[in-house]
Amino acid sequence: MPEDGNKIEVTDVSFSYDISEETEGKAPRLALDGISVSIEKGSYTAILGSNGSGKSTLAKIIDILEVPDSGKVVIFGKDAADDDLFWDIRSHCCCVFQNPDNQIVGTMVEEDVAFGPENLGVPNPELRERVDQALKDVGLYEYKHRETTALSGGQKQKLAIAGALAMRPDILILDEATAMLDPSSRDDFLTLVEKMRDEKGLTLITITHDMTEALRCDKIVIVHKGKAVMEGRPEEIFMHEDLWNYGLKRPVKYNFAFEVAKLAGGTLTEEDLKTDESLIDALTGMLSKPGIKAPEALPASEEKSGDDIIMSVKNLSYSYDGGDGKAIDDINLDIRKGEVLGIVGESGCGKTTLISHMNAIFRPAEGDVIIHTPEGDLSCKNKKDTLKVRQNVGLVFQYPEYQLFEETVFKDISYGLKKMNVSKQEATVMVRNAAYKVGLTEKELNSSPFELSGGQKRRAAMAGVLVMNPKILVLDEPASGLDPKGRQEMFGIIKNLRDSGTTIILVSHNMDEAAKNCDRICLINNGKIKAIGTPKELFETGRAEELKIQRPRITRFSGLLKEKLSKIYPSISFDDIYFDPAREANAIVTAVSKAGGQNDK
Amino acid sequence: MISKISLGRYYPAHSFLHDTDPRVKTILYAIYLVAIFMIKEPITIGVLTGVIILQLIMGKIKPSILWSTVKPMLPLALFIFVINIFTIRDGDVLFSWKIIMITTYGISRAAIMSIRLILLIISTSILLTLTTTPLKMSDALESLFKPLEVIKVPVHEMAMMMSIALRFIPTLALETDKIMKAQQSRGADYDTGSFINKIKGYITVLIPLFVSSFRRADELAVAMDARCYRGGKGRTKLNPLKLKARDVLTGIMFTLLAVLVVLIDFALR
Numbered sequence: 053m054p055e056d057g058n059k060i061e062v063t064d065v066s067f068s069y070d071i072s073e074e075t076e077g078k079a080p081r082l083a084l085d086g087i088s089v090s091i092e093k094g095s096y097t098a099i100l101g102s103n104g105s106g107k108s109t110l111a112k113i114i115d116i117l118e119v120p121d122s123g124k125v126v127i128f129g130k131d132a133a134d135d136d137l138f139w140d141i142r143s144h145c146c147c148v149f150q151n152p153d154n155q156i157v158g159t160m161v162e163e164d165v166a167f168g169p170e171n172l173g174v175p176n177p178e179l180r181e182r183v184d185q186a187l188k189d190v191g192l193y194e195y196k197h198r199e200t201t202a203l204s205g206g207q208k209q210k211l212a213i214a215g216a217l218a219m220r221p222d223i224l225i226l227d228e229a230t231a232m233l234d235p236s237s238r239d240d241f242l243t244l245v246e247k248m249r250d251e252k253g254l255t256l257i258t259i260t261h262d263m264t265e266a267l268r269c270d271k272i273v274i275v276h277k278g279k280a281v282m283e284g285r286p287e288e289i290f291m292h293e294d295l296w297n298y299g300l301k302r303p304v305k306y307n308f309a310f311e312v313a314k315l316a317g318g319t320l321t322e323e324d325l326k327t328d329e330s331l332i333d334a335l336t337g338m339l340s341k342p343g344i345k346a347p348e349a350l351p352a353s354e355e356k357s358g359d360d361i362i363m364s365v366k367n368l369s370y371s372y373d374g375g376d377g378k379a380i381d382d383i384n385l386d387i388r389k390g391e392v393l394g395i396v397g398e399s400g401c402g403k404t405t406l407i408s409h410m411n412a413i414f415r416p417a418e419g420d421v422i423i424h425t426p427e428g429d430l431s432c433k434n435k436k437d438t439l440k441v442r443q444n445v446g447l448v449f450q451y452p453e454y455q456l457f458e459e460t461v462f463k464d465i466s467y468g469l470k471k472m473n474v475s476k477q478e479a480t481v482m483v484r485n486a487a488y489k490v491g492l493t494e495k496e497l498n499s500s501p502f503e504l505s506g507g508q509k510r511r512a513a514m515a516g517v518l519v520m521n522p523k524i525l526v527l528d529e530p531a532s533g534l535d536p537k538g539r540q541e542m543f544g545i546i547k548n549l550r551d552s553g554t555t556i557i558l559v560s561h562n563m564d565e566a567a568k569n570c571d572r573i574c575l576i577n578n579g580k581i582k583a584i585g586t587p588k589e590l591f592e593t594g595r596a597e598e599l600k601i602q603r604p605r606i607t608r609f610s611g612l613l614k615e616k617l618s619k620i621y622p623s624i625s626f627d628d629i630y631f632d633p634a635r636e637a638n639a640i641v642t643a644v645s646k647a648g649g650q651n652d653k
Numbered sequence: 654m655i656s657k658i659s660l661g662r663y664y665p666a667h668s669f670l671h672d673t674d675p676r677v678k679t680i681l682y683a684i685y686l687v688a689i690f691m692i693k694e695p696i697t698i699g700v701l702t703g704v705i706i707l708q709l710i711m712g713k714i715k716p717s718i719l720w721s722t723v724k725p726m727l728p729l730a731l732f733i734f735v736i737n738i739f740t741i742r743d744g745d746v747l748f749s750w751k752i753i754m755i756t757t758y759g760i761s762r763a764a765i766m767s768i769r770l771i772l773l774i775i776s777t778s779i780l781l782t783l784t785t786t787p788l789k790m791s792d793a794l795e796s797l798f799k800p801l802e803v804i805k806v807p808v809h810e811m812a813m814m815m816s817i818a819l820r821f822i823p824t825l826a827l828e829t830d831k832i833m834k835a836q837q838s839r840g841a842d843y844d845t846g847s848f849i850n851k852i853k854g855y856i857t858v859l860i861p862l863f864v865s866s867f868r869r870a871d872e873l874a875v876a877m878d879a880r881c882y883r884g885g886k887g888r889t890k891l892n893p894l895k896l897k898a899r900d901v902l903t904g905i906m907f908t909l910l911a912v913l914v915v916l917i918d919f920a921l922r
Contacts, residue, residue, distance in 0.1 A: 112875070115879055117875055117878050117879055139881065139883075142879070142881055143881050146879065146880070147876070147879040149872065149875070149876055151869075151872060153824050153869070154868075154869045154872035154873050154876065155872070155873065155876035156820070157817065157820065157873070157876075157877060157880075158788055158820070159663060159786050159787045159788055159816070159819065159820050160663075160665075160786050160788065162891065163786065163788045163891065163892075166890075166891035167877075167880055167882070168880040168881060169889075170888050170889050170890060170891060171880060171881040171882045171883065171888060172881055173887040173888060173889050174889055175889055176889065176890075176891070176893070179889055179891055180891065183891060197665060198665065199663060199665060200820075201820075201823045201824060215880065216880075219880065219881070408834065411838055413834045413837055413838055439840075442837075442838060442839075442840060446838070446839075447838040448838075449831065449834065449835045449838070452835060454828075454831075454832065454835075454861055454864075454865055455832055455835040455836060455839075455857075455861050456861065456864075457856070457857050457860035457861050457864075467839060467840070467841075467857070468839035468840040469840075470840065471840040471842070472840070502864065516839055517838070517839050520839070520840070
């Protein structure tokens with residue numbers, strides 16, 4: 053086969069992290085199992101797959117950070133197996149990884165950017181010129197003498213990009229580089245990367261769990277169990293209905309569009325999926341045909357929360373020592389029994405500070421948090437109530453899997469019970485209950501927490517809080533870092549908890565998920581409550597603009613469709629907005645069928 | 654809070670001391686370390702304090718920054734003070750009750766001991782940590798110990814390890830804080846109970862911290878690999894150390910000051 057100088061070619065590559073020889077006849081688990089991928093120079097490719105599918109390993113193989121056990125890797129005509137070309141290939145391919153903290157080597161911004169070219173032996177003054185140029189490109193030039201630890205998450209990832217650009221690479225690989233960023237820094241980051249690609253002609257490869265992010269690429273490769281199972285343009289890939297088998301799903305707007313098409317009795321083609329305009333045109337085309345029948349109404353979701361208040365935050369303020377200004381400022385908030393309350397806001401707005409007060413991890417310095425229980429009110433200010441407060445309010449921080457420490461999952465979950473004076477038998481029952489709630493089986497209970505998969509670890513850590521049977525559960529970004537399937541399962545767990553009567557406070561920066569899963573949403577900005585209300589109230593077109601919040605993707609897209617439809621059916625009225633694609637599709641088709649009937653008259 | 658630890662923290666500013674060659678500062682630090690331990694007389698201690706205050710001004714270090722460095726060490730200084738007061742029995746007796754005896758000599762000795770400790774901390778901070786970035790400091794050590802490479806000491810690797818360790822202090826401090834809060838929220842208690850219980854409590858922090866440090870080390874190693882790190886060979890430096898006349902003069906001046914102080918001290922005895 054002639055080697056193509058304009059392609060990254062991975063041919064039949066297998067790789068295993070298990071270096072131990074085959075033990076007891078058991079073959080080592082393969083991270084990559086005969087994968088073949090070919091990527092054009094200058095293209096923009098997304099690699100998708102569930103957690104543990106081998107997509108990160110594939111990236112490492114391309115950057116020859118790992119050497120394949122078998123198979124061939126050729127980067128732009130250079131064979132990776134050739135020892136003489138090793139550094140040449142690696143120096144022209146750069147990676148940006150998920151955790152910003154674990155890839156910064158330098159203490160000062162410019163020192164970190166220089167690390168790569170220093171390793172390449174770039175002499176001064178070219179080195180200085182490269183560093184300054186890279187910092188200017190990503191917009192961090194003014195920060196060059198700052199400490200790296202003082203940067204925000206988004207800035208740290210931009211710093212990583214600068215560090216890569218200073219090496220003057222041909223290939224840039226983003227390994228879930230946006231996973232830990234909030235939506236606005238995420239958009240910012242991707243826009244920057246795409247601009248760099250245009251300016252410098254980079255070949256861009258992005259590994260992501262965000263399906264909408266994958267739409268920005270020219271090509272998608274789906275990796276499953278170490279094999280490339282699908283490959284094609286985004287519109288080709290998302291025509292498939294079996295993505296769920298690979299732990300993936302369609303982007304939200306496609307979900308919605310396919311649902312509308314189904315109800316309207318039409319089918320969407322690849323061509324329709326190409327752009328938002330073509331998709332809207334196709335859908336309006338279907339919906340403007342006469343005789344659209346109203347679909348069967350979906351059962352209304354029951355309103356469970358009453359007016360009983362279970363927790364009140366009163367005039368709560370807090371400032372960190374040495375910090376400028378207040379982290380939270382005069383917060384007043386009543387949490388209703390049985391509701392799911394979403395707390396949203398950008399990174400650093402005070403969300404975490406607020407929830408840390410809810411179970412007295414931070415003792416209120418100004419104001420108070422009162423928990424209303426049948427046995428009387430508990431105050432977070434009162435030291436004597438602390439233990440009771442913590443039994444009533446369970447707090448699960450972001451990435452809770454990092455708190456696991458015991459030998460077995462069972463012991464780890466039961467840790468919180470030690471302080472509660474329960475008998476051994478009772479404890480066993482309580483641990484099993486908690487494990488059941490999060491979907492862990494007996495087998496997992498007896499294994500070490502460090503042997504579990506990422507999603508299982510997270511659930512084990514959640515069970516460690518649930519075991520105390522809290523009436524209120526506070527969750528900080530419970531789904532971050534999980535693949536689409538894992539996210540869905542997590543929200544399934546949350547829904548079940550809610551149905552069994554637990555009040556839930558959900559901190560999130562994902563507007564789609566907040567809108568879909570919360571009864572009320574509280575928007576925090578600069579330590580103050582900017583707005584509170586049902587998702588419908590907050591995400592109405594006018595209101596959302598006034599609050600300067602991004603509306604959920606589904607609302608933005610269906611808004612475009614509604615606009616078009618109002619032109620065709622002047623009498624159409626959309627009484628409600630929904631955040632579940634199926635419900636929103638149902639509502640729109642129903643509205644069209646009503647309006648269509650009136651048009652005929 | 655634990656994340657407020659200022660040990661090994663760099664204080665970004667533009668000052669005379671910030672611009673001084675880190676090798677000169679490292680050598681000066683060694684000289685002052687010896688000088689501080691050699692002097693005993695109140696007058697010379699006063700003079701040396703003056704010299705150190707001069708260094709503080711030259712490093713443009715704000716009193717608040719200095720205070721945050723010294724504050725955590727005050728209990729230790731106080732402890733040394735108290736131990737010395739009660740154990741030294743020479744000199745004029747000022748106060749005596751049962752076995753407790755406080756003497757004039759005891760007080761002066763105790764004061765000198767604790768002041769020395771504080772001077773030592775201040776000296777470390779201004780000459781090294783506060784005015785020198787960890788990377789420069791490791792550059793300095795690498796350069797100073799370069800001759801040892803002849804006898805196969807991995808000088809570059811050790812310097813790299815040190816600078817990474819310093820870089821991760823704030824990150825790990827933050828992480829410790831997070832883990833403690835997470836464990837507290839499920840009932841861990843680090844403040845009350847017996848000493849043994851407290852120690853046991855910290856296991857719930859240490860194990861996750863170890864696990865996460867290993868994970869970080871792993872990821873950092875991959876990231877460094879990806880940026881083509883392959884040891885010190887063929888590496889260039891963005892800001893190579895250059896010894897200027899000014900650095901040499903600074904070094905000589907402060908060395909002379911230290912020597913002078915020690916000589917006066919000896920003369921006064």
